Amino acid sequence: MTLALRCLAVVVFLLLTPSSSAAATDPVGRWPLRPTPVVERTFDPPDSPYGAGHRGVDLLGRPGQPVLSALPGTVRFAGALAGRGVVVVGHADGTRTTYEPVAASVSVGEVVTAGARLGTLEAAPSHCLPRACLHWGWIDGETYLDPLRLVGAGPVRLLPLWRDLPVSSGRPIAPIPASWRPAENGYALLLRVAGLT
Template sequence: MGTRRCAGVMWAVLLGLVVTVLAPLAWAQAPPPGPSGTGGRVPAVATTWPVGVRPRILRGWSPPASPYGPGHRGVDLAAPAGAPVRSVAAGRVSFAGRVAGRGVVSVELRGTGTPPLRTTYEPVRASVRAGDEVAAGAVIGAVEPAGGHCTLPCVHWGLRRAGTYLDPLLLLPPQLRNGGPSRLLPVLGVPLPP
């Protein structure tokens, strides 16, 4: 095989790898436009994860096919009991109390359209009250030792706009969601072009 043909094959393989790595990020969008006029888009307004630096995701978002159908309307993040839970963005606490025996905190996020996006965190022992204004990264409570639906201690993090559940991971900018900017690594055994 000639040098030019080998270089062409190498570039085709490299392009394929780039598409494979970056395409899922480009396609990770919110649902199609909704009735609110906001287009159903989720702005990347989060400045922090709710718990930890980059917690392990125990279970991802799986939207229901119908409003009352089965699904997972949020993400479960591994977190030890007593760990601080933070508001991912600035907003106003719309609820802090118990639902079905679990502590729940909901925060309406500032500057996210009408109706505003609302994040929920459970099971959380609230340190805030309904009506409190919170800054991005402010502690809103602590992980309760029991009461969640995970097999390990966790926080269920949800996101809604009115009655529509959305993927809360979309609130995170790519550098938080993916641990930093994408980097291309060399393909083993393939020489770099001159």
């Protein structure tokens, strides 16, 4: 097995390992625009609470298009905020989804189902001017999450190239340098199963 394949095995393991407890329990949601929209700008979390970044995703739409709740929940806010129409829906797991700019058709305290109409997409102010787009966010406490995870379009998770053990080319496998070997048991197990240690 080449060094490139060994590195790929480690990368695959890292990608398959959830980075937080939320990653293992993401709820299954719906796109807030129909048909499935084009993602104009992806999630780019800030490095610090006040740092630069993009705390959600921008989905291309058209003015007047219905905006739908991604998950069931209770409307926590529906109104103008900093000159934009905003709707915030709180969910049973403690997270919130946000939608802007939206002309709300729901009221605070209203219970909504996944796919329920929250309002209509406004033309401006929009992150995508002169086009209209929905800024869709997902927040857990004070932590911004990638809302594309709710619809299975978040970070790519690769699957292993083999089911049980890798196929050997018959060539000897050079050991992985000790400085590359992570200390965690999961990594060691992966490397042992892959025949790399």
